[in-house]
Every structure is written in structure tokens, then in C-alpha cells.
Amino acid sequence: MAKSWHILAFLPLVCGAGVDQAVRVTEVRTVVRRSRRLHWAWPVAFAAFVALVGAAGFRSAPSVLIDPLHEEFGWSRGTISAAVSINLLLYGFISPFAAALMERLGMRRVVAGALVLVSAGSGLTVFMTASWQLLLCWGVLVGTGTGAMALTFVATVTSRWFVRHRGLVSGILTAAGAAGQLIFLPLIAMLATDYGWRPASLTVAGAALVVVPIVLLLVRDRPSDVGTTAYGADPGAPVETVAAPATGTAARALTVLRDAARTPVFWLLAGGFAICGASTNGLIGTHFVPAAHDHGMSHTTAAGLLALVGLFDIAGTIASGWLTDRVDPRWLLGAYYTLRGASLLILPHLFAPTTEPPMWAFIIFYGLDWVATVPPTVALCRQRFGLSGPIVFGWVFASHQVGAAIAAFGAGLTRDQLGSYDLAWYVAGGLCALAALMSMRIRPIEQGTPKH
Incomplete structure (x- = not known):
């Protein structure tokens, strides 16, 4: 040639x-x-996908360990759910600071360090003898580590590395969370059932360390670092860059929050996303397995169903990313929340010792809708807040995790007090209708209107 x-x-x-x-x-x-x-851009996206797969799997692991920990230590489900709530809160609130830290130190250093922290937190659980140690390991350490690899990482990668197919790539990377559940949940459930929860925790610790070399080898912080431009960028167009914050990472994140909080669109996005977190990670992600077990279903079968949610979520989120490039994101959010709320109102009537066709239908539908909300939310943050969009999305995502934490703790408390999760499902369904209304209240952006 x-x-x-x-x-x-x-x-x-x-x-x-x-x-x-x-x-x-x-x-x-x-x-x-x-x-x-x-x-x-594609090797960077691949490494990000692998890291996000791990982060989702590591964070969701406690959902299949609630009953084993309860049986061995006698801790109440409310106590164990409190550790999950701390995990969820930190997973969200570390996110905007991690986005600002990526501006200062770079994505590669932040993500590699986060993986090491997750490994330490998961591995140390095998030595715990008191509930406060569970709060420290699974709550603080794993929550902080996975928070640094939360969906703001998606927003940062797509903003820096992609112009063409930005919505589609956002959907693919968001789907990594579903893939993490698909890969890890059945494995962890099997290990916890057959060998105990300690081998399951050590598996998570080892998997986190395996991902570190991939991140160090493939992730680059900006296209200019390798002498190129973002994928699909016009070679003659000015390069969008954000300088390292002179006032410090925390100050940068808080300044962005202060400015964004002065706009109605921020509160509408944050409120809707809080309900999104309550109805996914907080409720289904944490309590679906024990709720199904209450109705006679085995832990392994229930974890398999939850993993299937992750499988269908891959397709749903990628499709949502594709749609976000073509359809008004506000309309997409309104449709997603409406359909999700309707399915949650039906769920209490579907639980049974065996998996019947209506439950299969719920799993498929809920999987397609699980985090389909992320690509349009990321798009709205970028449209309205420009280069600060990833950090703004970090704060919106923090509200997602506040909702998730409240739902995780509240559903566990509801189960302890009422002996059933039914009330939690009904409340979540009603809140989703509210989220749909909030999404549709966001005003369309007009040509020539300055970004907030």
C-alpha cells in the first residue's frame, strides 16, 4: 500500500x-x-466505561448483603440501610467536587485514586465487628470512591472529548452503570449465598484494583494532551477549555452552585433528579431483593432479576442518548418519569415466590427506563450552564443521591415498622408524577438567549 x-x-x-x-x-x-x-476519544470512552461499570457494581453490592449481614450480626435492616444511605449521599455529594478536582488534577489521577479507595473500603469490611465499621467502610470509603466516578465523570468525558455523537456517547457511558449491576450483582449474590459475604467483599476489592491500570493507560485529560481536538470538532473552531481553578477545587464547585442556584431551571432539574434517585438506586436498587424475598423468592433469583434491569437499561439508556440528540430533552424527561411512576404503582401486586409473566414485563420496562433520564439531564445542564455544565450536573446528581438516600433509609424503616414495603412503592409512584410535571415546567431555550 x-x-x-x-x-x-x-x-x-x-x-x-x-x-x-x-x-x-x-x-x-x-x-x-x-x-x-x-x-x-474512543480509548478514553472505553476506559471510562470500564471504570463506570466497576463503580456501579461496587456501589450496588450492599443491596444483596443486607440479609447476610442481618443474619450474622443481628443488625436491623434500618441500621444496614443507614450505611447504604451514607454511601448514596457521598456518592452524590462528592460528585461536584470530583468534577472540579478533575479540572485541577485531571481525570486520570482522580479516577485511579477513587478505585484504590473503593478497594480499601470493600476489603476492610472483612475485619468489621461493629455496625459503625460498616458505616465507615461501605458508607464513607466506598461512597467517596464511587462518588468520584459518578455520572459527572460522564459529563466531563463527553464535554471534553466529543462534539459529534455527544448524546449517544453519554447514553453509552451512563449504561455502564447498568452493566455494572448486570456483571456484579448475580456474582456477589452467589458468593454471599454459597460462601458468605466476606468473599463477596474481597471480590469487589480485587475488581477495583484490576481497573486501575486500564485507567492509567488509556485515559487522557484533554484532547490537547495528545495533540488532537474533540471528536467531531471543526478544526477551525476555538477549543473549549476550562482553566484549573485558581481559588481551589472546593471554591470552584461552591461558586458554580451559588450561580446555578439563582436560576429556576437548576431547582427544577435538581428536584426531578432527586425523585429519580429515590425511585431507582434508593428504592429498587436497595430494597427490591429483600422485598422479593419477603414474598418467598430466593435471593439469587431476585438478584438475577435486578441484574436483568441492568441489561435492559443498557439498551434503554443508549436509545435515550440517541433520542437526546434529536428530541427536546424536556419532553423525554416528562415521558420517562410518567411511565416509571405508573409501573411502581403496579409493582406491589407482582411479587410472588416465582417469576410470573407480569413481573418479567415490569423488569423489562423498568430496565428500559432505569437511568434513561441521565442523557437528557446532562444535555439540559450543558445547554443552560455551558462549560460549567459538568459541575452543575454534579450538584443535580447530588440531589439524585439525596433522594436515593432518603428512599433507602425510609423504605428500610417502613419495612421494620409495617412489615411490608408496599407504602414505599406507592409513595415513589406518586413522586414520579411530580417529577414529570417539574421537567415540563422547564422553559425552552430560545436562540440568542445567554446561558445561565
Whole structure:
């Protein structure tokens, strides 16, 4: 192939066409060679996908350990759920600070350090003898580590590395959370059932360390670091960059929050996303397995169903990302929340010792809708807040985790007091209707309107 290019380059000279044509052919050769290279954005996206798969699996692991920990230590479900709530809160509130820290130190350092922290938190649980140690390990350490790899990481990667297919890539990376559940939940449930919860915790610790070299090898902080531009960017367009904050990471995150909080759109997005967290991670993600077990279903079967939610979520979130590039994100959010609320109102009537067709229908539908809300929410944050969009989304995501934490603790307390999760499902269904209304109240952005 190389020889043929040499012939093509000099053929015009032989034919008397002149040096200019030879130069043009050489330029074509250079363009073709460059076009055949894999753009660096894709290895970065791949490494981000792997890290996000791990983060989701590590964070969701406690949902299948509630009953084993209750049986061994005698801790109430409310106490164990409190550790999950701390995990969820930190997973959200670390997120905007992690986004600002990525501006200062870079994505690669922050994510690699977060994986080491997750490994330490999960591994240390095998030595715990008191409930406060559960709060420290699964709550604080794992919550902080996974929070640094939360969905603000998605917003940062897509904002820096992609112009073309930004919504689609956002959907694919968001789907990594579903893939994490799909991979880890059945494995952890099997290990906890057959060998005890300690091997399950050590598996999470080892898996976190395995991902570190992938991140260090493939992740680059900005396209300029490797002499390129964002995928799909116009070569003549100015490069969007954010300088490292001179006032410090925390100050940068808090300043963005102060400015965003002065706009109604921030509160509408944050309120809707809080309900999103309550109805997914907080309720279904934490309590679906023990709720199904209350009706006679085995832990392994219930964990398998929850993993299937993750499987269908991959398809649903990627489709949502594709739609976000084409449809008004506000309309997408309104539809997603409305359908989710309706399904939650039906769920209490579907539990049974065996998996019947109506439960299969719920799993498929809920999976498609699980975090389909993320791509349109990320898009709205970027549309309305520009280069500060990833950090603003970090604060919106923090509200997501506040809702999740309240639901995780509240549902556990409801089960302890009433002996059933039914009330929790009904309340969540009603809240989803409210989230749909809040999403539709966001005013459409007009041409020429400055971003908040």
C-alpha cells in the first residue's frame, strides 16, 4: 500500500501535471492516513466505561448483603440501610467536587485514586465487628470512591472529548452503570449465598484494583494532551477549555452552585433528579431483593432479576442518548418519569415466590427506563450552564443521591415498622408524577438567549 502511494504522489510529475498536483496528492495521502487512525476519544470512552461499570457494581453490592449481614450480626435492616444511605449521599455529594478536582488534577489521577479507595473500603469490611465499621467502610470509603466516578465523570468525558455523537456517547457511558449491576450483582449474590459475604467483599476489592491500570493507560485529560481536538470538532473552531481553578477545587464547585442556584431551571432539574434517585438506586436498587424475598423468592433469583434491569437499561439508556440528540430533552424527561411512576404503582401486586409473566414485563420496562433520564439531564445542564455544565450536573446528581438516600433509609424503616414495603412503592409512584410535571415546567431555550 505504501508503494502505491509513492507512485500516486509522483505520477502527476511524470505526466507533466506539475508540482502543485503532486503536493495535493500528498496532502490527500496524509488526510487518509489520519482518517484511518482511531481517534483518541474512543480509548478514553472505553476506559471510562470500564471504570463506570466497576463503580456501579461496587456501589450496588450492599443491596444483596443486607440479609447476610442481618443474619450474622443481628443488625436491623434500618441500621444496614443507614450505611447504604451514607454511601448514596457521598456518592452524590462528592460528585461536584470530583468534577472540579478533575479540572485541577485531571481525570486520570482522580479516577485511579477513587478505585484504590473503593478497594480499601470493600476489603476492610472483612475485619468489621461493629455496625459503625460498616458505616465507615461501605458508607464513607466506598461512597467517596464511587462518588468520584459518578455520572459527572460522564459529563466531563463527553464535554471534553466529543462534539459529534455527544448524546449517544453519554447514553453509552451512563449504561455502564447498568452493566455494572448486570456483571456484579448475580456474582456477589452467589458468593454471599454459597460462601458468605466476606468473599463477596474481597471480590469487589480485587475488581477495583484490576481497573486501575486500564485507567492509567488509556485515559487522557484533554484532547490537547495528545495533540488532537474533540471528536467531531471543526478544526477551525476555538477549543473549549476550562482553566484549573485558581481559588481551589472546593471554591470552584461552591461558586458554580451559588450561580446555578439563582436560576429556576437548576431547582427544577435538581428536584426531578432527586425523585429519580429515590425511585431507582434508593428504592429498587436497595430494597427490591429483600422485598422479593419477603414474598418467598430466593435471593439469587431476585438478584438475577435486578441484574436483568441492568441489561435492559443498557439498551434503554443508549436509545435515550440517541433520542437526546434529536428530541427536546424536556419532553423525554416528562415521558420517562410518567411511565416509571405508573409501573411502581403496579409493582406491589407482582411479587410472588416465582417469576410470573407480569413481573418479567415490569423488569423489562423498568430496565428500559432505569437511568434513561441521565442523557437528557446532562444535555439540559450543558445547554443552560455551558462549560460549567459538568459541575452543575454534579450538584443535580447530588440531589439524585439525596433522594436515593432518603428512599433507602425510609423504605428500610417502613419495612421494620409495617412489615411490608408496599407504602414505599406507592409513595415513589406518586413522586414520579411530580417529577414529570417539574421537567415540563422547564422553559425552552430560545436562540440568542445567554446561558445561565
